[in-house]
Amino acid sequence: MLEIRWHGRGGQGVVTAAKFLTDIALFQNKYFQAFPEYGPERMGAPIQAFTRIDDNPINIRTGIRRPDVVAVLDATLIGTVDFLNGLKENGTILINTPEPPEAIRRVLNIENKPYKVFTVNATHIALETIGRPIPNTPMIGALVKALNLAPIEVVLEFLEKSFSKKFSEEIVRGNVDAAKRAYEEVQEG
Amino acid sequence: MDKQKVLALTGNQAVAHAMKQINPDVVAAYPITPQTTIMEEFSNYVANGLVDTELVRVESEHSAMSAVIGSAAAGARSMTATSAQGLALMWEELYIASGLRLPIVLVNVNRALSAPINIHCDHSDAMGARDSGWIMIFNENAQEAYDATIMAFKIAENERVFLPVMINFDGFTISHSIDAVSILDDDVVKNFVGDYKAPYNMLETPTTVGAFDSLGGFYYEFKKVQEDALRNSLPVIQEVYDRFAEISGRHYRHLETEFIEDAEIVFVIMGSLTGSVREIVHEARRKGIKAGLLKVRTYRPFPEKEVVEILKNSKAIVVFDRANSPGASYAPLCSDITNALYKERFIKPVVNVIYGLGGRDLELEEIEEALKIGIDASNGKEYPEKIWISIKGKEVD
Incomplete structure (x- = not known):
């Protein structure tokens, strides 16, 4: 089972990102769960969301305490939220930041840990493509690359389909571009 | 279909x-x-x-x-x-x-x-x-x-x-x-x-x-x-x-069971956290512990005869309640279980676990703890009749 814990702030599309991955899992005929940790829902307050994907039906419905992956949509959570808590020994970290992975390793004091660290400047990409600082779609693109979740073309197609229900063509295009760019620009180190 | x-x-x-x-x-x-x-x-x-x-x-x-x-x-x-x-x-x-x-x-x-x-x-x-x-x-x-x-x-x-x-x-x-x-x-x-x-x-x-x-x-x-x-x-x-x-193609029953045939310790629960309990029951079985699961779907009317049929050969029963009945012997689901057993003259160790009030997560470790208590109860050792399993700051020995 793949367990992903999402960290971000209210308004950054954390829950939407957690839920979007289930569309890909559904396409792959896998079992899935996605749910937010509902607390005080205030714009800017730290929030978590969870995604589980498995080949078999999923029984557990508790929050994810031992994630395989933590995806952090806001680097200002460093030092505020203990998002590494419970991360598996060979777990993956993806952070939205302009910094390279080595710098993040230093800041998080995990230079000698076997974690896989990925960084992507998702807010910058979102501003350039969507025109708003909402980092969730670039984070999806980066995560698809980091975890080799699915062919990027498939993901972009789903993104387009899913967003077309709610948004204008311009916004849909912006989001698709954002995910694609993040997929290409994400760094590992 | x-x-x-x-x-x-x-x-x-x-x-x-x-x-x-x-x-x-x-x-x-x-x-x-x-x-x-x-x-x-x-x-x-x-x-x-x-x-x-x-x-x-x-x-x-x-x-x-x-x-x-x-x-x-x-x-x-x-x-x-x-x-x-x-x-x-x-x-x-x-x-x-x-x-x-x-x-x-x-x-x-x-x-x-x-x-x-x-x-x-x-x-x-x-x-x-x-x-x-x-x-x-x-x-x-x-x-x-x-x-x-x-x-x-x-x-x-x-x-x-x-x-x-x-x-x-x-x-x-x-x-x-x-x-x-x-x-x-x-x-x-x-x-x-x-x-x-x-x-x-x-x-x-x-x-x-x-x-x-x-x-x-x-x-x-x-x-x-x-x-x-x-x-x-x-x-x-x-x-x-x-x-x-x-x-x-989905066949429901009033009660759903797993590993009940030879189960010595049976967990009883209803609702979404049944899955977490199921995980621990499966894990217990892998270790050779005779645990079983009873999930209650139809709660009213209470299928009491079927409940007794399922539980009568167990040695201990652990009932998970996501509500309390303050001042009563047991919380609601546990009361129903014990009443049904008593009517048919089955007296067994029963542990009532209060969990999940106000959305508190039920951790897998806590279900494992409940399993240990159930094993003790099934072996004639002392056991708590009612336990608030997720209480913060409780003593750990």
Whole structure:
């Protein structure tokens, strides 16, 4: 089972990102769960969301305490939220930041840990493509690359389909571009 | 059996989808978290003309239940949904709905009762309505909630039943979580639910409903008949489960068990956290521990004979309650279990675990702890009769 814990702030599309991955899992005929940790829902307050994907039906419905992956949509959570808590020994970290992975390793004091660290400047990409600082779609693109979740073309197609229900063509295009760019620009180190 | 399409839906979306396919005559509701998104979605269906439902937007849950009592008494297929304080506000109407034998369906998205104010899941709301004479069904996931909603009117409107049905599923854990849900074809649901013909039509023949019944009357006899009707609904509910299996391939039972044949320690639970308990039962079996699982789906009427049949050979029973009954021997589900066993003269160690109040997560380690207590109890060692397993700051030895 793949367990992903999402960290971000209210308004950054954390829950939407957690839920979007289930569309890909559904396409792959896998079992899935996605749910937010509902607390005080205030714009800017730290929030978590969870995604589980498995080949078999999923029984557990508790929050994810031992994630395989933590995806952090806001680097200002460093030092505020203990998002590494419970991360598996060979777990993956993806952070939205302009910094390279080595710098993040230093800041998080995990230079000698076997974690896989990925960084992507998702807010910058979102501003350039969507025109708003909402980092969730670039984070999806980066995560698809980091975890080799699915062919990027498939993901972009789903993104387009899913967003077309709610948004204008311009916004849909912006989001698709954002995910694609993040997929290409994400760094590992 | 027709092919079904799998969709990624929240529990509330799945239930709203079922409501769309049922196309009830009347729906009256008032918003309350975590129920609200059911009605949000359903009111879209109404606005877009996808259903013919008369959607009554009332000023409170008291009025919501009153409205569906009125419409059901007039012969309309009627439905509502609520949670927590909303269900509490419906309380006096719940007894009227069942007393008038009206086949209303109420979707209750389980949530804690204030105070302290809390929007998260537990079963206190449903347990407060436990003795109101409704049929009560608890569901583990979005699929079960969808299926139960479709089955509810078939149960309620059966001429051997004529009782209101409450469909329960856990707030947020199910209502707001995305799950894979197999959706039946619209026509299949329509044919399954069928048309409803009320036993009388007050619009054609003026009828007095719920008339005053004084000391010389039949209130007492009426309550006995009501009790009989609720008890007699048990086989009808199973018949509906069986018929639903024919269209869906999903065969439900009042009680679902795993590893029960030779189980020495049996966990009893209902609702969404059954899955976590199931994980620990499977893990225990891998270690050679004879653990078993009993999941309760049909809670009222309580399938007591089947419960005893399942539990009679166990050595210890651990009952997980997501509600408390302050000052009583046990919390509600545990009371039902021990009563059923006592009636058949089975006296066994029973551990009542209080969990999940106000949405508190039940950690796998805590279920393992409950298993250890169950093993001790099964070996004749001392055990706590009631334990608050998730209490913060408890001593660890």
